[in-house]
Amino acid sequence: MSLKHSESVTHEAKSSTLDPRPSNRLASFPESLATIVIERVLPELDGGRYPVKREVGDRFEVTADIFKEGHDILMAALRYRSSGESDWHETPMRHVENDRWAGWFDLADNTRYDYTIVSWVSAFESWRQELSKKRETQTDLQSELSEGYALVKAAAQRAGSADRTHLHEHLLRWEASDSQHTLIRLALTDTLADLVRRYEERVALTVYDRHLTVIADRIRARYGAWYEMFPRSQGAVPGRSATFNECERRLPAIQAMGFDVLYLPPIHPIGRTNRKGPNNSLQAGPEDPGSPYAIGNEHGGHDAIEPGLGTLADFDRFGRAAHDHGMEIALDFAINCSPDHPYVTQHPDWFYHRPDGTIKYAENPPKKYQDIYPLDFYCRDWRGLWQEMKRVLLFWADRGVRIFRVDNPHTKPVAFWEWVIREVQAHNPDVLFLSEAFTRPKMMRALAKAGFTQSYTYFTWRNSKQELTDYLVELTQSEMKEYFRANFFTNTPDILPEILQQGGRPAFKFRLVLAATLSPSYGIYSGYELCESRAIPGTEDYLHSEKYEHKVWDWDRPGAITDYVATLNRIRRENPALHEYENLRFYSAENEQIIFYGKMTFDQRNAVLVAVNLNPFQAQTARLTIPLADLGIAPDETYQMHNLLTDHRDLVIGETYSIRLDPHTEPAGIFAIRRWTRREQDFDYFL
């Protein structure tokens, strides 16, 4: 925050008028002349009930309707303070048009900021404007000039010593001047106005009713490529769990693919009672490892490590190694207990009970999940249970974990998440939470508003051009953009979408392009780079899912698209336009099977256009309409289209560009658009 832009708050800021008025005032006599209307503040969620979200380094812009009766000249300022501060900073707002005002401050730190708006009448500015008007038509302005003199004198009395001296100099010159013409010129100088404005009384000072909040998350909240893998399947020895030490050997290959986040399904001891066998069968053999989502056995619960993977020390070492490979670990937070979880004996009161006193397993009639005991968030000792959940999260946060992917948050109270996320972030504001809520849209949105940093989405089930366009417009252009950050996973251990089962390698390629370029956060679940597409027929479940088995993978098997993944992630890294969310725009491609969209940075310096053939079987052609106006390119200007996937370059004039996309060679084009200027490094191509 530059000092020039921001000023510390003057005396009024600490007066009682700072307190927001109650939202539905009674007819009691107003306490002060807070008569300015401040409304339609943006951003503001549900009347300020929920915070909006941004990232550190963002310029946070706030706009509002601000107006008052009559012709007085208004001033307005944005007030803000970070969560640690009690005093407000203040930065001026400017009138844009039609009673709309705008102001901004920089989100310098990874924390929460409160903000609100204050406005007041500048008597001196109002006086200046009246004087300017009257000098055109009126000859005797002695009375008006006396008024101005009184305003300057009052400001001088309030001014700090240096400025008081300046103001007194102005007053002396004013007194010495004998011609009305000179006096008017003196009175209307901007230097004088700047000085007076700083110290004059704030007439009709009005503070907006509400304190609003913006969360400034770290950049990873918005931008990152995720890789999900089962640690126990990262080794080379069949029939037993791989260890964290074996996982460590996989890190260079994953780093080479260019991922930022390494997400691990639960790493805790797995229950033995009613353990699931291969393909989710009810009977497990003695060697079957069970689902890592049935957490807890004699080795411990949510704060323990499954012995087959190693020890806590091994986990710590693996985390450091991942960090050394440019990645951070995301842990799964799955609030499920196996019947063997320590809570079952330590806190039987946290579970649901039958009248005979036995504990209930999970069920959603007619389905039964006998390997899992759900926790009762409404039990008598709910406070103890909630606190324990917080303790578990902080336990891992203390070991350096900064991202939690939360399993099925929509089956626990939204109010619990609102509380626990805020508590954890109060200790560690850099901790991110990804909501795995595949449920009704209103619940998904409510969880995001309540505090989840990111959310899974319906992306896996959006295939047609219209579906994708509608969904992305909703995510990036509606009010959802203020609080809901999508993380586009191409697949998950539970979702092998039909398009991948049917579309083969071309589908794996173009769905990857869509995920990686439509959303700044995206992820794949390992096996995707191998185009693994064997499903249990008629389902979206993987055949022989590693959720229930030890697996050994051939990471170099034929048909793998490992290099393609690496290329995508390199393109993402090199193009800041792809790090943003709200900058997505859809453009015209005259073919219902080719989707065409683009992103550019605010300063137009980086612009990327993407065309994808959504048909995995047939080549498609389309005439694309290049958005020249958006790109700042003149209709007759030459520009370069550089296909970053193929490294093919083209020189173009005009808005029409024809394209052919063959899924069997390359189903997508990702074009960097470069204007042709002599300063351009690609100059030699144009000769």
Added chain:
Amino acid sequence: MSLKHSESVTHEAKSSTLDPRPSNRLASFPESLATIVIERVLPELDGGRYPVKREVGDRFEVTADIFKEGHDILMAALRYRSSGESDWHETPMRHVENDRWAGWFDLADNTRYDYTIVSWVSAFESWRQELSKKRETQTDLQSELSEGYALVKAAAQRAGSADRTHLHEHLLRWEASDSQHTLIRLALTDTLADLVRRYEERVALTVYDRHLTVIADRIRARYGAWYEMFPRSQGAVPGRSATFNECERRLPAIQAMGFDVLYLPPIHPIGRTNRKGPNNSLQAGPEDPGSPYAIGNEHGGHDAIEPGLGTLADFDRFGRAAHDHGMEIALDFAINCSPDHPYVTQHPDWFYHRPDGTIKYAENPPKKYQDIYPLDFYCRDWRGLWQEMKRVLLFWADRGVRIFRVDNPHTKPVAFWEWVIREVQAHNPDVLFLSEAFTRPKMMRALAKAGFTQSYTYFTWRNSKQELTDYLVELTQSEMKEYFRANFFTNTPDILPEILQQGGRPAFKFRLVLAATLSPSYGIYSGYELCESRAIPGTEDYLHSEKYEHKVWDWDRPGAITDYVATLNRIRRENPALHEYENLRFYSAENEQIIFYGKMTFDQRNAVLVAVNLNPFQAQTARLTIPLADLGIAPDETYQMHNLLTDHRDLVIGETYSIRLDPHTEPAGIFAIRRWTRREQDFDYFL
């Protein structure tokens, strides 16, 4: 409010959970398990900052998104109380679809109601649903049935004596039953569910964050025909003011035209200093009466009567006479003081002063209004000034005045209006305020939100079909409909619109039809019925305006449309569809000069369609598309179109109806649509 629909609130309603949560909670531990999400409540203005408006007798419907994690069965209720009550009433809400709930209560009284929403989990309903599902697939349900028994028993302990007896009977039968099949049937009966639901514990009880408010105004707030007249011009003797007694003689003629409200410009003593002469000239002759908006002289100020009109007793008598003629008086509340107003000597501190101590007249450079001293709502004694304004309003309210038309409210603080209207309505909830704010849209809306019952609009300047459609859609279909009630004046003493100056009698006719049928509240300024259209050239000002002169009118002069006005007001009275606001819909007429729209009552019993030729010079024809689906008429059904202006009737089948409107005979058609049934009283016409 029927007892069946509404129930008094059970014990939880008075517990601490009733208090709304602060709108931006801190991370402190939740005080209770209020875990249900209640959001997107409609209607709700600016997060509850302002009340919404309805009229007495309305059924007030409230909807909201209400949901919770998991599969529990939710209950929800609307809570409300009128301003005099401290306890809440409660009425059930029903689930509509997709987590949207709706409920309603009747606005029985002319007062303010607070409302909010409460939701909770019904353990018994959740249990019933689970049992119903399980009985399909599971044989042993003993444990489940025991759970239900416990829930019924707990409810019985809470029940009132009569219901407790019933519940104990159920429990006895339960205990006596030996077959699981019989038990299940017993457990799932609706009678039992109804009883238990009434007394079971409200699990996860959640109250919406905010108390919202709805104002139930009397019907005149929405529906009424206004007639504006200068009392001093209602006589027959040239050169002097008519008296209230002479005005009384005009009442039968005004009643015959069918008006509900008789609105009088200021009736107070008029200033002498710098009094304005004819046509707003700066020099008044000794006999010139001056503008009634320059209020106050030696006879008194805002609580006095201009002696030329009579005495306070005369005014009271005139008010009673108006009432006897089916009309009520609307008084002008114009906060202007002439230099001779008593305030000037009694409260010189309420005015603006020059440095030399003299009082400033009104000006908006370069314009000067030397006959008026504006009051300074920000003066040191602003509290005294505001209280005096309230006293003046209550003075007239005490004399039976129940409508104030407020002159230029946008030049006084919005916060003042919010306070003073609420204060006056606290004493007299039936007092209505009409805002004469011809200013920027945001200020007009802010005044309405702050409390004005009705507002003047831009109607006088909306002439084309597109302009009228856009404006009316905004007024009746946007959020404005919740708080902004339009009153469509065809003309005012300050606005003789171009269309009337140019369009002559046809324009006077169709602008009247538009005003009277587009808006349930509308008005004319006297002279309109005479088609008075002489303007000061190049302006919208009347030539020889009665604002500055004593006038004598020939109320029977040739070309008058007095009967047309009477017909319009009769049609309005006889058709309840025209008493509503939000029910306006526009329909297709294949001619840019013919506008076609309709209104119908909620029950479709009264339906009116209106077609207006907006061209005052040329006849126009158009094919209208009758909205058969809206009207509930089948495509092959015969229906009657009865033109209420001409009394011409037509028998129609199908959606197309052709019309020709000649401005020189009849520029509009107002059609009552009647379905043809044997019960129809118009049966003989169809033979």
